[in-house]
Amino acid sequence: MLITAAQQPPGHICLRGVSKSYDGETFIVRDLDLDIEKGEFLTLLGPSGSGKTTTLMMLAGFEYPTSGSIAFDGQAMHDRPPEKRDIGMVFQNYALFPHMSVAENVGYSLRVRGVDKAERDRRVADALRMVQLEQFAERKPAAMSGGQQQRVALARALVFEPRLVLMDEPLGALDKKLREDLQLEIRHIADKLDLTVVYVTHDQSEALTMSDRIAIFNDGKIQQIGTARDIYIRPANRFVASFVGDNNCLCAQVIAIDGDVVRARLPGGAVVSARQTQHARIGAAATISVRPEDLHFCGGEAEGVVKGRVCDVVYYGDQLRTHVELSDGALVVIKSSPGAAHAGTQVGAPVFLSWNAGQAWVLDPKQANQ
Amino acid sequence: MxxxxxxxxxxxxxxxxxxxxxxxxxxxxxxxxxxxxxxxxxxxxxxxxxxxxxxxIFIFHTAISDREIADNLPETVAALQDWNGDGTPPPEVYAIFLGEIGKANERATLRQLGRRMGYQLDRGMNLIQKAGGVARSGAATDAAAARTALTDIDPAYAAPGIWTIVKQHGSPYSTFYLGWAAGFQTKLDKDGRPSMETGYDFRLFYLRTILISLAVTALTLVVGYPLAYVIATSRGWVGGLMLFCILLPFWTSLLVRTMSWIVVLQTNGVLNGVLTGIGAVTEPVTWLYTRTATILVMFQIQLPFTVLPMLGVMRAIPPSHVRAARSLGAGPIRAHFNVYFPQAVPGIAAGGLLTFVLCLGFYLTPALVGGASDQMISYFIARFTNEELNWGLASALSTLLVVGAGVCALPFARLISRHSSERK
Structure with a gap:
């Protein structure tokens, strides 16, 4: 493949201003800009109806953008039919052809491309070996388990060395244990073959464990894009904070900004601290976000301590979740290990909570990017 | 276990x-x-x-029942066992025969016997009635006189034909009607040789029935497949409307639909009116009472029967399969024929089979819009049942039709069940 004077490194995929609407009024995807680097594992994460699958379908060529452009290596791609895009795709329910054997399924792309029989057999065998299914070549898909079928689908999507691999909730139908095994296996194969992968899921733990970068979708827009760590620790807005991991959001009013620490007053009167972000302005309302695992119980009233009353204690085996109603009526959840101090506090008992200023964030009080 | x-x-x-x-x-x-x-x-x-x-069971039984000779001439049959079939039987046989004809005459079963003989022997009915006349007259008192009386009244009694038939059909069950229905030469002349009289050519009627059914099946498949595909894959109102249009004829009686086709197809009918109106033809075309009319009307009646089984199978084919084929590099047509069509085959087979088997039994439509000399096998079954009162032959024709349809259906049914077991 010859790449001439490309400003971008080879394998770069670029979406600019992509919108999709069926009726011209409601947009499923709105004005989307996205760059995908060669060898990157990008996950599109979001609730159903957030536009992540539509974005994937536009990349694959099954849907065409209402406006905007999609380019691979600088070549416009958005008006090409799917068979001319050189994209491997793994579907939610595998979409294996039931009337073909495993080997025929995997070799289909090569047959269509006119690869001769010997070469085809060799590459099919390689692909099946990669997913550890070489002994199942002659089976029909219906005679295999869900996990095996998913591996066949993976081998089929990779055997023709596509420049981009799309995966549409490929593990959704599998049980938890198998799903975790396959997550690692897919990640391993992607690394080994230096694949560019766009992976759609609504399962946040899957996104966090597999991805180089995660794009959080809601309402047809990307709310935040970044590494798993970025997104978990520094959520851009309330939507991301509550969608990825559990999160406590407290409404407050900013009363002081002291270096990179913001001091804010909760409606109940307590003054708390959090890290400065661009959203904090003195006198303005702000949302303070604290992860349940960053909240802890403390002995009594002091500066930065919030008072509340236990309303529920739920035992999870490795952790205990205490639901606390603050004096202003806000509800928060505290995760602690079952053996920790104050764990097992009676329902109805008063408690005091605090957190390190470095582990709380000031967020835009608006729900999400609109 | x-x-x-x-x-x-x-x-x-x-x-x-x-x-x-x-x-x-x-x-x-x-x-x-x-x-x-x-x-x-x-x-x-x-x-x-x-x-x-x-x-x-009743029809199968009627098809293999052949009681008239066994019931009316049991002793003649027994007496003929020693006769080797050459020339004429000994005079005693004539006497026994005449005696039994007399008894049959008293029981009023002579006509039945005569009709049965007529099926297989030139002038058979006539011969039996003449023998009845001889028996009634009571002239023949001994064996020689019986023989003379019979051979005098008709020389056919001096020939082996009638005696061969009586000897061979002494059992109450035979394959006579089935052989007749299958188009084998069954009628003999007075000398026992194949008759020059040509009866119905049932093989031709079966062939015609099969050809018309195949034509209708092929037509419904060619038109029905794309239709079923569009309905199965369309979203929204288009598919619903098309399905409604296909199902609409189900709510109209077959007779009414066929009659309305007559209105459309007749010489001064709607179709010719349109054709002459747009100048496509100058003279009205004869549509009615042709095979074209039969096939056209049967096609319209059978289309839903072909489409609905196809639709059922097609709806179960996930759209992701064709998408997967497209993403793997196949163009839309290739993806369709590599991936969609093979999965639709059980539905195509089921719909085609249903239509073919139903077409084999069509009666009303060809009778009303088809040519008089271009009738299908059901017409003859009805004719032998209602007009000629030859229930044995009608049953044999039906039996062959049922068995034939079953034999056609079996390999298809196996194909369908194999495909459905392949799919999870």
Whole structure:
């Protein structure tokens, strides 16, 4: 493949201003800009109806953008039919052809491309070996388990060395244990073959464990894009904070900004601290976000301590979740290990909570990017 | 096997009537359970056995029944056993024959016997009636006189033809009607040679029936496949509207639909009006009472029967399969024929088979819009049942039709079941 004077490194995929609407009024995807680097594992994460699958379908060529452009290596791609895009795709329910054997399924792309029989057999065998299914070549898909079928689908999507691999909730139908095994296996194969992968899921733990970068979708827009760590620790807005991991959001009013620490007053009167972000302005309302695992119980009233009353204690085996109603009526959840101090506090008992200023964030009080 | 026993045990336990560990009791319990669970289907079973199985058995029985000679001429048949078929039988046979004809005359079964002889022998009816006349006159008193009287009244009695037939059909069951229906030469002349009279050519009628059915089946498949595909894959109102249009004829009686086709197809009908109106033809075209009309009307009637089974199968094909093929590099047509079509085959086979088998039995439509000399086999079955009162032949024709349709259906049915077991 010859790449001439490309400003971008080879394998770069670029979406600019992509919108999709069926009726011209409601947009499923709105004005989307996205760059995908060669060898990157990008996950599109979001609730159903957030536009992540539509974005994937536009990349694959099954849907065409209402406006905007999609380019691979600088070549416009958005008006090409799917068979001319050189994209491997793994579907939610595998979409294996039931009337073909495993080997025929995997070799289909090569047959269509006119690869001769010997070469085809060799590459099919390689692909099946990669997913550890070489002994199942002659089976029909219906005679295999869900996990095996998913591996066949993976081998089929990779055997023709596509420049981009799309995966549409490929593990959704599998049980938890198998799903975790396959997550690692897919990640391993992607690394080994230096694949560019766009992976759609609504399962946040899957996104966090597999991805180089995660794009959080809601309402047809990307709310935040970044590494798993970025997104978990520094959520851009309330939507991301509550969608990825559990999160406590407290409404407050900013009363002081002291270096990179913001001091804010909760409606109940307590003054708390959090890290400065661009959203904090003195006198303005702000949302303070604290992860349940960053909240802890403390002995009594002091500066930065919030008072509340236990309303529920739920035992999870490795952790205990205490639901606390603050004096202003806000509800928060505290995760602690079952053996920790104050764990097992009676329902109805008063408690005091605090957190390190470095582990709380000031967020835009608006729900999400609109 | 062990599981089965366990289930039976459980069933027995539930009812608390069978001692545990008793295998026979458990098996019976299981049978009882199975019977009880089939109980709601009992009215249907009763209905089916009364109105499907019993009539079928009756038809098969009628097709192989051949009682007239056995009932009316048993002693003649016995007496003919020693005759070797050359020349004429000994005079005693004539006497016995004449005696039995006399008895048949008294029982008023002579006409039946005459008709049966007529099926197989030139002027058979006439011969038996003449013998009846001789028997009534009572002239023949001994064997020689009986022989003279019969050969005098008709020389055919001096030929081996009639005696061969009587000798061969002395059993109450024979394959005579089936052979006749299958188009074998069955009619003899007075000398026992194949008759010059040409009867119905049933092989031609069967062939015609099969050809018309195949044409209609092919037409419904060619038109129905794209239609079913569009309905199965369309979203929104388009598919619903098309399905409604296909189902619409189901709510109109077959007779009304066929009659309205007559209005459309007749010489001064709608179709010719349109054709002459747009200047496509100058003279009205003869549509009605042609094979074209038969095929056209049958096609319209059968289209839903072909489309609905196809639709059922096509709706179960996930759209992701064609998408997967497209993403793997196949163009839309190639993806369709590599991936979609093979999965639709059971539906195509089921729809085509249903239409073909139903077409084989079409009666009303060809009778009303088809040519008089271009009738299908059902027309002849009805004709032999209602007009010629030859129930044996009508039953034999029906039997061949049912068996033939069954033989056609079997490999297709196996194909369909194999495909459906392949799919999960």
């Amino acid at each position: 062990r599981m089965k026993t366990a289930q039976a045990d459980k069933a027995a336990l539930d009812r608390g009537t069978v001692v545990r560990g008793c295998a026979v009791g458990a098996a019976r319990g299981e049978r009882m359970q199975a019977m009880r669970s089939a109980l709601p289907a009992l009215p249907l079973l009763v209905f089916l056995s009364c109105f499907l199985v019993l009539p079928l």
